[in-house]
Structure formats: structure tokens, C-alpha cells
Amino acid sequence: xxxxxxxxxxxxxxxxxxxxxxxxxxxxxxxxxxxxxxxxxxxxxxxxxxxxxxxxxxxxxxxxxxxxxxxxxxxxxxxxxxxxxxxxxxxxxxxxxxxxxxxxxxxxxxxxxxxxxxxxxxxxxxxxxxxxxxxxxxxxxxxxxxxxxxxxxxxxxxxxxxxxxxxxxxxxxxxxxxxxxxxxxxxxxxxxxxxxxxxxxxxxxxxxxxxxxxxxxxxxxxxxxxxxxxxxxxxxxxxxxxxxxxxxxxxxxxxxxxxxxxxxxxxxxxxxxxxxxxxxxxxxxxxxxxxxxxxxxxxxxxxxxxxxxxxxxxxxxxxxxxxxxxxxxxxxxxxxxxxxxxxxxxxxxxxxxxxxxxxxxxxxxxxxxxxxxxxxxxxxxxxxxxxxxxxxxxxxxx
Numbered sequence: 001x002x003x004x005x006x007x008x009x010x011x012x013x014x015x016x017x018x019x020x021x022x023x024x025x026x027x028x029x030x031x032x033x034x035x036x037x038x039x040x041x042x043x044x045x046x047x048x049x050x051x052x053x054x055x056x057x058x059x060x061x062x063x064x065x066x067x068x069x070x071x072x073x074x075x076x077x078x079x080x081x082x083x084x085x086x087x088x089x090x091x092x093x094x095x096x097x098x099x100x101x102x103x104x105x106x107x108x109x110x111x112x113x114x115x116x117x118x119x120x121x122x123x124x125x126x127x128x129x130x131x132x133x134x135x136x137x138x139x140x141x142x143x144x145x146x147x148x149x150x151x152x153x154x155x156x157x158x159x160x161x162x163x164x165x166x167x168x169x170x171x172x173x174x175x176x177x178x179x180x181x182x183x184x185x186x187x188x189x190x191x192x193x194x195x196x197x198x199x200x201x202x203x204x205x206x207x208x209x210x211x212x213x214x215x216x217x218x219x220x221x222x223x224x225x226x227x228x229x230x231x232x233x234x235x236x237x238x239x240x241x242x243x244x245x246x247x248x249x250x251x252x253x254x255x256x257x258x259x260x261x262x263x264x265x266x267x268x269x270x271x272x273x274x275x276x277x278x279x280x281x282x283x284x285x286x287x288x289x290x291x292x293x294x295x296x297x298x299x300x301x302x303x304x305x306x307x308x309x310x311x312x313x314x315x316x317x318x319x320x321x322x323x324x325x326x327x328x329x330x331x332x333x334x335x336x337x338x339x340x341x342x343x344x345x346x347x348x349x350x351x352x353x354x355x356x357x358x359x360x361x362x363x364x365x366x367x368x369x370x371x372x373x374x375x376x377x378x379x380x381x382x383x384x385x386x387x388x389x390x391x392x393x394x395x396x397x398x
Contacts, residue, residue, distance in 0.1 A: 033085045040078045043396075046276045047071050049306055050374075062220070063373030065213060065289055066280040066304060068206045075199045082192045089185045093178055100174045213290040220291060230327030234344060235299055238333060241321045242340050242381055260337030263315055270314045270392050271359060273343055273378050274366065277305030278396075280375060283388040299386040300342070300379030307374050309366040311343050313357045314393075322353055328377070329367040344377035 051067040213220065249256060281302035288294040317336040324330050331344040334357060347367040351357060368374045380389045 030085060030088050033081050033088070037078060037081045037085075040074055040081065043278070044071065044074045044078065046306075047074060047278060050277065050304055061371035061373060062213065062289060063280070063304060063369070063371050063375065065206070065209050067278075068202060068209060069289070070278045070280070070304075072199065072202050072206060075195055075202065079192060079195050079199065082188050082195065086185060086188050086192070089181055089188070093181050093185070096174055096178050096181065100178065210290060217291065224288070224291070224294070224296075226327055230325055231299070234325050234328045234331060237323055237325070238321075238331070238340075238342055238379070238381070239385075241333060245320055245335055245340075246338075256337035258337070259316075260339060263336045263339045266315060267392050269394055271312070272303070272393055272396070273311050273314055273363075274303055274305045274309045274376065276309065277303045279390065280304035283386075283390060300344075300377050301389050302375050302377050304373065304375045305366055307366075307368050307372075309374060309376075311346055311363045311366060311376060312359075313343075313361045313363055314341060314359060316358050317341070317356075319351050319353050319355045319357060322349055322351070330364065332363045338383050340381040342377075342379040342381070344379075345375060 047067060047070050051064070051071060279301050281296065281298050283298055283301050285295055285297045288296055311332075313334055315334075315336050317334040319332060320335045320340065321333040322330065323333070325344075329345040329347055330349050331342055332346065332349060332351060333340060333342045343363055345367045346364040349364040350362050351364075357363070366374045366376045378389050380387050380392055
């Protein structure tokens with residue numbers, strides 16, 4: 001094997017190793033980002049409907065502010081995903097450009113070698129006849145060797161031509177790939193510009209709305225006091241029912257181990273009680289969105305959704321109670337062994353006390369308040385009280 005042939009084979013091996021492995025990883029990362037972007041865009045479209053619903057009645061409401069905050073968060077996540085994809089494309093373009101540079105150098109070297117072969121052939125063929133060269137051999141063995149030499153030299157020239165054609169084709173393919181990647185990058189940059197413009201518009205509206213709500217502090221405080229009072233009543237009634245249910249189960253010697261264990265295994269895998277929406281108020285202690293130095297202690301999570309959204313049970317169980325509390329709408333409490341789930345702020349209920357339910361069974365519809373905000377409250381009670389429902393529900397993209 002000649003030195004140039006050896007170099008060419010090593011080059012092709014290195015090229016395959018260098019190009020396939022990194023780009024397959026990059027393609028995998030891009031596929032993940034594309035899925036992430038699709039999930040975020042789906043959430044943005046869902047939340048746009050919720051946002052437009054809050055504008056139908058009154059533009060200055062906490063529900064609208066929460067929907068705006070969620071849209072801003074979603075669009076920020078989308079811009080981050082786009083930036084990540086652009087960075088991956090930049091790396092791919094740089095890798096492919098280095099391959100093109102290597103190919104161009106090798107193509108140049110192959111062409112130089114071929115030119116030297118042609119020049120040497122032309123130089124030696126001047127006054128040279130292949131048949132004369134062959135039959136001038138003094139022995140049969142020498143004749144055979146000369147014939148073999150001429151054949152090998154012809155094959156070497158043809159191989160050099162083939163190598164040049166292969167490298168030229170690979171070079172053309174790589175240049176086309178780079179052009180395609182640059183087009184994809186430009187499309188992403190255009191998307192990023194559009195999303196940035198939308199984000200700036202949302203942030204401007206957010207600042208305007210916060211300013212207006214701060215001017216309505218008295219009204220918001222009064223509404224907060226009523227909300228706290230109704231939630232205290234809801235909490236007290238739920239906890240009283242749960243205690244009574246547990247005492248009754250103990251007195252009747254009912255074994256709830258299997259159902260309790262089954263519920264615990266679903267931690268992080270429970271379906272959401274509504275098909276669309278976002279968490280508008282998280283579990284636990286957190287700051288009020290507009291009132292300074294005011295904190296809210298939420299025993300569950302609030303999920304803002306669309307008008308007339310259907311509420312479904314998240315796990316097999318039995319309806320322990322149905323209650324109506326002013327400011328909290330109708331609440332359905334379901335027992336799952338030692339665990340309980342509650343679904344509040346419903347306007348209509350389709351189940352009855354004592355009814356067995358399965359995951360996905362419809363419990364009712366979400367109540368829409370005077371600000372045209374459709375929001376439900378979801379709680380999970382464990383053996384020691386209320387727990388964070390978000391840690392039990394399936395993960396959702398922003």
C-alpha cells in the first residue's frame with residue numbers, strides 16, 4: 001500500500017469517527033430540545049386561552065396577573081430552549097466546517113499527487129513504448145514482473161482518481177449540510193426575535209397591571225380577608241371529616257393498608273385533576289403577588305384553567321363528603337385509604353357521597369368567579385396532614 005493510500009484510509013476512518021459520534025449526540029440533544037419546545041408552546045397556547053378569558057370581564061384582577069406571570073415564565077423558558085438549540089447548531093456548524101477544511105486539504109494533496117503521477121507518466125512515456133519495455137526483458141521472470149509493474153501503476157492512477165471523486169462528493173455533502181444548518185439557525189434566530197418581542201409586551205402589561213393593583217390595595221385586602229376566612233372554614237371541615245372517617249375505620253377494624261400503599265406508590269405519577277391549566281398559587285407559605293409584607297399559607301395548590309373545565313379524580317377511592325362553602329364553591333373529598341384528596345371551587349358536581357370512583361371519573365366543573373377567572377383548589381392529605389400536591393402529580397412543563 002502506498003503512503004498516499006495509507007493516509008487516505010486513516011483520514012476516512014478519523015473522519016467517520018469525528019463526524020458520526022459528536023453529531024449523533026448533538027442530534028439527540030436537539031431532539032430533546034425540540035420536544036421541550038413543543039411542550040412549552042402547547043402550554044403557551046393553553047394559557048393564552050386562560051389569559052384572554054380573564055380580559056373578558058376585567059383587566060385588573062389577580063387572576064389576570066397570575067396568568068400573565070405564567071405566560072412570561074413560559075415564554076422565557078421557550079427563549080432559553082431556542083438559545084440552547086442555536087448553541088448546538090453553532091457547535092455543529094463549527095465541527096462540520098473543520099471537516100470541510102480537512103477535506104479541502106486532503107483533496108488538494110490528492111490532486112497534487114495525481115498531477116505528479118501524470119507528469120511522471122508523460123515524462124517517461126516520451127520515446128517509451130510499453131510493449132518495447134515488456135519484450136526487452138531478458139528473462140521470462142523479468143517480463144512477468146514488468147507486466148505486473150505496468151498493471152499496478154495503472155491501478156494506482158485509477159485508485160487516485162476514485163479517491164479524489166470520493167473526497168469531492170463528501171466535501172459537497174458537508175458544504176450542503178452546513179448551508180442547511182445555517183438556514184435552521186437563522187430560522188431559530190427569527191423565532192427568538194419574535195418571542196422576545198412578545199415577552200417584552202407581556203412584561204410591559206405586567207408592570208402596568210401591578211401598578212393598577214397596588215392602587216386597589218384596600219379592595220384586595222378585603223378580598224384576601226374573605227378568602228382566608230372561607231379557607232379556614234374549608235380546612236376545619238375537611239380535617240374534621242377526615243378524623244371522623246379514620247376513627248370509624250379503626251372502630252370497624254377496616255384494613256386500609258393495600259389502598260394506602262398503592263396510593264403512596266403513585267407519588268410523582270398522579271394525573272392532574274384538570275386537563276389544562278397552570279399552578280396559580282403554590283403550596284405552603286409564599287408572598288402575595290401585590291400586597292407587600294403579606295404572605296399566603298396555602299394548604300394545597302390553586303390551578304387556573306379554562307371556563308367550564310372538567311375536574312376528574314386522580315386515584316381510585318370513595319367519596320367521603322360533598323360540601324358547599326361560600327367563597328370556595330363546592331368541595332368533593334375522596335378517601336384513598338389513609339390518604340384523602342379534595343377538589344374545591346366547583347360549580348357543579350356529578351358524584352354522590354359514598355360513591356366509588358376511579359381515576360379519570362368526572363367529579364364536576366370548575367367555578368368561574370366575578371373576575372372571569374376559572375380556578376380550582378386541589379389538596380392532598382396524608383397521615384399527618386396536608387402535603388404538597390405538586391410532588392405527587394405528574395411533572396408538567398412550566
